[in-house]
Amino acid sequence: MHRFKRIAVAAFAVSALGIAGAVSAQDAPQGDAANGKRVFLADGCFTCHGRSGQGGAYNGPAPILAHTALPFDGFQGVVRNPPNDMPAYSEAVLSDKDVADIYAFVESLPGPRSPKDISILNN
Amino acid sequence: MSKRRHLPDSSRRNFLKGAGLVGAAAAVTPPVAANAIPAAPQEKLKAAVPGARQIAAETMAPSNDPVNQTTSGGDFMVDVLNSLGVEYMAINCASSYRGLHEAVINHGNNKPEIITCVHEDIAVHVAQGYAKIEGKPMAMACHGVVGLQHATMAMYNAWCDRVPVLVMGGNIMEADKRAPGAEWVHAGVDIGQIVREFTKWDDQPASLQHFAESAVRAYKIATTPPMGPVFLALDAELQENPIRDAEGLRIPKFAPVVPPQGDSGAIAAAAKMLVEAQNPLILCDRVARTPTGMANLVELAETLQCGVIDNAGRMNFPSRHPLNQSFRRGLIGQADVILAIEMNDLWGTVSHFSDRIVRRSRPATKPGAKIVTLGVRDLYLKSNYQDFGRWQDVDLDIAGDGETSLAPLTEAVKRLIDEGRKAAYDARGKKLAAAHLAMVEQSKTDATIGWDASPITTARMCAEVYNQIKDEDWSVVGTSIRLSWPHRLWDFKRPYQWNGGSGGAGIGYNLPASLGAALANKKHSRFTVAFGGDGDFMFNPGALWTAAHHKIPMLYIVHNNRAYHQEYMYLVAMAARHGRGVDKMDIGTTIKDPNIDYATVARGMGVYGEGPIVDPKDLGPALSRAIAVVKSGETAVVDVVADPR
Numbered sequence: 010m011h012r013f014k015r016i017a018v019a020a021f022a023v024s025a026l027g028i029a030g031a032v033s034a035q036d037a038p039q040g041d042a043a044n045g046k047r048v049f050l051a052d053g054c055f056t057c058h059g060r061s062g063q064g065g066a067y068n069g070p071a072p073i074l075a076h077t078a079l080p081f082d083g084f085q086g087v088v089r090n091p092p093n094d095m096p097a098y099s100e101a102v103l104s105d106k107d108v109a110d111i112y113a114f115v116e117s118l119p120g121p122r123s124p125k126d127i128s129i130l131n132n
Numbered sequence: 133m134s135k136r137r138h139l140p141d142s143s144r145r146n147f148l149k150g151a152g153l154v155g156a157a158a159a160v161t162p163p164v165a166a167n168a169i170p171a172a173p174q175e176k177l178k179a180a181v182p183g184a185r186q187i188a189a190e191t192m193a194p195s196n197d198p199v200n201q202t203t204s205g206g207d208f209m210v211d212v213l214n215s216l217g218v219e220y221m222a223i224n225c226a227s228s229y230r231g232l233h234e235a236v237i238n239h240g241n242n243k244p245e246i247i248t249c250v251h252e253d254i255a256v257h258v259a260q261g262y263a264k265i266e267g268k269p270m271a272m273a274c275h276g277v278v279g280l281q282h283a284t285m286a287m288y289n290a291w292c293d294r295v296p297v298l299v300m301g302g303n304i305m306e307a308d309k310r311a312p313g314a315e316w317v318h319a320g321v322d323i324g325q326i327v328r329e330f331t332k333w334d335d336q337p338a339s340l341q342h343f344a345e346s347a348v349r350a351y352k353i354a355t356t357p358p359m360g361p362v363f364l365a366l367d368a369e370l371q372e373n374p375i376r377d378a379e380g381l382r383i384p385k386f387a388p389v390v391p392p393q394g395d396s397g398a399i400a401a402a403a404k405m406l407v408e409a410q411n412p413l414i415l416c417d418r419v420a421r422t423p424t425g426m427a428n429l430v431e432l433a434e435t436l437q438c439g440v441i442d443n444a445g446r447m448n449f450p451s452r453h454p455l456n457q458s459f460r461r462g463l464i465g466q467a468d469v470i471l472a473i474e475m476n477d478l479w480g481t482v483s484h485f486s487d488r489i490v491r492r493s494r495p496a497t498k499p500g501a502k503i504v505t506l507g508v509r510d511l512y513l514k515s516n517y518q519d520f521g522r523w524q525d526v527d528l529d530i531a532g533d534g535e536t537s538l539a540p541l542t543e544a545v546k547r548l549i550d551e552g553r554k555a556a557y558d559a560r561g562k563k564l565a566a567a568h569l570a571m572v573e574q575s576k577t578d579a580t581i582g583w584d585a586s587p588i589t590t591a592r593m594c595a596e597v598y599n600q601i602k603d604e605d606w607s608v609v610g611t612s613i614r615l616s617w618p619h620r621l622w623d624f625k626r627p628y629q630w631n632g633g634s635g636g637a638g639i640g641y642n643l644p645a646s647l648g649a650a651l652a653n654k655k656h657s658r659f660t661v662a663f664g665g666d667g668d669f670m671f672n673p674g675a676l677w678t679a680a681h682h683k684i685p686m687l688y689i690v691h692n693n694r695a696y697h698q699e700y701m702y703l704v705a706m707a708a709r710h711g712r713g714v715d716k717m718d719i720g721t722t723i724k725d726p727n728i729d730y731a732t733v734a735r736g737m738g739v740y741g742e743g744p745i746v747d748p749k750d751l752g753p754a755l756s757r758a759i760a761v762v763k764s765g766e767t768a769v770v771d772v773v774a775d776p777r
Contacts, residue, residue: 051715053704056697056776061582063589065777066614067701068487075581094487096708103714124576127583129599130621131576 037081040106040113048107049114057095062118068094076120077112084112203375206235208340209366212347213244215383218271218298220262220651222247222255224282226275228302228318231371233273244271247651248681250674252279254644256286256361258678259297261609261648264446264631267422269296269354270648276303276365277318280326285638289645290361291330292519293445293635294418294509296354297361298347299327303336305367323365329516336365341381343370348384356389357421357508357533391421393540394506394532402471402504402528403544407553409469409502411560412438413457415481418445418474418509419534423627426450428538429473435545437561439463444619445476445632451624452572454565459575459620464496472526474507474534479524489709504528506537519636575620588748588774590691591617594663596751597689598622600759601661607631609649610642610662612691613698614777618663628658640671643688647675650686650767659762660685666692666723666730673733679767680738686767687758690730692744693776695722700776734769743771 049055057067062075077084085108088098098108124130209232213221221244225233236246249255252274259270274283280301290297304310304319320326324334333353337343343366350362375381394402406412414433420426429449433440439457441464442449449456457463464470464482472478482503485493497503503526511531513520530537549557579591594617607628608618624630631649634641646662653660669690679686700721707714718724731741740761742754751772758768 053701053714053717056701056704059582059589059775059777060587061585061589061775063581063591063775064578065775066616067705071777073578073581094705096705098708098714099711101711102708118581120581121577122580122583124573124580127580127595129595130579132595132599132602132621132623 037112037116038105038109040109040111040116042110042113042117045107045110045112045114048103049111052098052103052107054111062115071095073121074115075118077115081109081112084108201374203378204231204235204239204371205340205343205369205373205375206231206233206371207239208375208381209343209347209371210235210240210243212344212383213271214240216348216351216386217268218244218351219266220245220247220259221271221273222249222258222648223273224249224252224255224275224279226273226279226302228276228279228304228315228368229273229300229366229371230302231368231373232300232302232366235371247678249644249678251672252282253286253640254672254675254678256283256290256297256299257641257644257672258648258651258675259299260286260290260293260295260635260641261631261645261650262652263295263297263648264293265607265609265628265649265652269298269351271298271300273300273302275318276301276323277320277326280323280363284327284330285636285640286644287327287361287363288330288517289634289636289638289641291517291636293632294358294360295635296359298350298354299331299361299363300366301363302368302371303365304369305336305338306369309369324363327361327363329514330361331363332360332512334363334365336367337370338367340370340375344381345384348386351386352389357391358512360512391533391536392508392531394530394537396540398528398530399532399537399541400544402506402530403541403548405469405502405504405528406436406438406471407545407548409438409467411463411467412436412469412471413463413467414438414440415443415464415470415472415475415478416440416448416534417443417476418632419448419538420446420627421533421535425535425538426627428535428542432538432542432545434561435542435549437557437564439564441481443476443481444630445474447624447627447630447632451619451622453625454568455561456568457564457571459571459616460567461496465498467497468501470497470501470503472503472505472507473538474509475505476509477521478503478505478526479522482524487705502527504530506530506532506541507534508532572620575617579617579621582775584748585775586746586748586773587693588745588751588772590615590774590777591621592748593689593691593751593772593774594618595621596748596755597661597663597687600752600755601659601687604659605657606659606661607649607653608661608663609653610646610664610688612642612663612665612668615663615691628653628656639668642668644672644675644678646688647679647684647686647767650679650684651682654684659687661687661689663689663691665697666690666694666728667696669730670723670728673737676734676737676739676767676769683765684767685762685765687755687762688767688769690743690769690771692730692771692773694724694727694773695776697721697776730769730771734767734771740766740768741771742768744773745771746773 057065057071058074059065064073065071255272259272263269335346337346354362433455440449442458482497483493505526582589642664650660703717731743734741742758745751758770761768
């Protein structure tokens with residue numbers, strides 16, 4: 010079974026995301042988070058990464074995107090030319106504006122909380 | 133409804149009704165098949181009124197034909213099945229094995245107990261799930277040809293999962309004994325051919341003694357590692373007719389095969405490689421066949437203080453054991469010696485593969501890493517279906533049952549470990565334990581993201597379930613695709629707390645196989661819980677009727693993402709690759725408009741239904757109500773509208 014396989018893929022993807030970025034989050038183009046959410050859901054981003062950006066799985070684990078600290082350039086670089094099995098979204102299906110809007114959306118998503126605050130996670 | 137006598141105008145009485153019209157012509161017309169087009173009436177011929185003798189000849193059996201019998205071959209078949217300790221026989225009733233069916237009920241006093249199923253796919257999957265919990269096969273009976281054709285997908289799952297199931301299909305071997313119509317289309321010269329590519333063995337016994345020997349042989353073959361389904365075609369006459377030569381019949385003695393242990397020299401060589409390795413790693417998939425398996429694997433890992441990556445084909449290794457590194461696959465690239473035990477897909481586990489325009493693979497192992505395999509999987513392979521996976525180079529390939537070979541391997545390792553190594557091993561173990569703990573904490577942190585979201589996150593869905601069953605003697609026997617949260621968060625430590633997946637990834641497994649596992653758990657008073665996808669659910673929802681009918685307790689969580697979600701993702705990838713229409717990939721991949729109300733479907737099948745649960749705050753109370761139902765001895769379904777993964 011491959012249920013738990015390729016956790017390393019996720020690590021590689023996150024690593025690639027981090028290395029690729031040279032522009033800080035503050036330098037990202039102003040995105041429309043509301044439109045970003047719409048595109049995130051309509052264009053299938055949520056299918057692997059979850060509606061809350063909590064991550065998920067495709068052929069291997071799909072990285073967490075919620076409250077991303079990744080720089081915009083790195084994010085866009087992965088969208089256009091992703092590592093591993095993530096589909097490459099070209100400008101033909103996802104404009105630069107859409108990418109910026111999605112970035113604004115995932116950046117706006119709340120990240121993880123302390124699990125200590127959720128009693129049933131400590132069973 | 134009988135599957136045998138459903139063709140129109142097939143009865144002798146209907147034939148006689150036409151006698152008044154066709155008259156003398158009928159007397160010379162050769163018998164025709166019941167479904168043949170009748171010749172046009174010849175009006176010139178006058179009908180002759182049949183006399184009493186003709187009516188008697190047409191309607192009554194000859195006086196010298198016996199009409200009662202005191203024994204039947206089916207009775208003997210039941211005795212054979214009971215001699216093997218077969219507890220249950222899952223069936224969808226059919227005329228071609230009516231002799232056996234009646235004999236089970238009346239001669240066997242419903243032993244093996246009949247589990248009534250509304251589809252043959254359900255029946256085989258029930259048997260598959262049962263075997264993985266109970267550790268022995270149950271029987272399944274179906275109609276020859278058409279019933280067996282229905283059963284094939286589940287038999288393929290059992291084959292790929294290496295699970296024993298004793299499948300029997302009725303047949304009418306002698307052509308002159310087949311009634312017109314259905315008995316012809318439901319008969320075959322060699323019905324085992326339908327399933328031969330994914331069964332270990334099959335036979336069509338020609339006598340009762342032949343049946344007895346073949347049934348015992350089939351049971352033995354099925355339960356000898358590598359295990360798998362077997363098939364027997366049962367001639368209807370053999371089942372139904374009186375036993376001839378009863379004094380000559382004998383039920384063979386069954387002695388299980390002692391599973392083969394790896395060669396002692398090879399075991400010693402493997403032990404030396406593991407002991408001398410800097411970073412040994414154990415990979416496993418279907419190791420634990422019995423409760424001993426997990427304990428033996430734990431002992432080997434603790435002796436070596438090495439990591440274990442469990443592909444979870446069985447309940448191999450405790451989820452919270454410090455050496456469990458199943459979510460740290462990067463260790464594969466660090467290992468210098470890998471011991472792969474009873475692996476289903478070794479190549480897939482030690483390789484990176486890219487599902488892109490050009491499909492490539494590369495090793496995940498580091499250069500020079502040695503691979504030792506231990507198992508029996510490759511001792512029985514077939515050609516057509518490619519479930520054996522891609523070739524993987526290895527350095528030492530030990531043919532031997534993994535579970536059986538663990539103890540001598542551990543002893544060989546212990547003999548080679550000196551005091552000097554123990555300190556290094558302890559240090560290695562502490563690092564792994566710390567990494568395991570960090571992984572668990574990271575999982576908990578990850579699980580908090582979207583905690584209050586709707587649709588409900590899969591992490592919260594699983595956490596809510598565990599919160600309410602953790603103090604029960606629980607057994608998780610099903611999961612939706614790529615739902616890893618239970619193994620990331622729950623404390624799996626008993627041999628029956630997990631039983632692996634479908635094997636063949638044939639959809640429709642989860643609900644009926646979970647039910648079969650629940651049937652096995654019932655007599656041990658365990659609390660059975662299963663997750664399953666909504667797509668899988670709709671392949672075999674009728675399994676819930678069986679749950680209700682036989683009062684099998686089970687908590688079934690429908691992971692309802694309203695899609696065939698893996699396919700949805702694949703289609704998005706295709707559209708992105710082709711640079712078009714990524715926003716239309718819900719066509720043909722989603723299950724919405726209308727949404728299916730699984731709780732209502734469940735209630736329609738006679739079991740308890742909750743949902744759809746959309747708000748995460750409603751999930752805990754819904755689970756509480758459902759769990760109370762399960763504790764009362766029934767199945768409860770909770771429909772959770774959840775995120776995809």
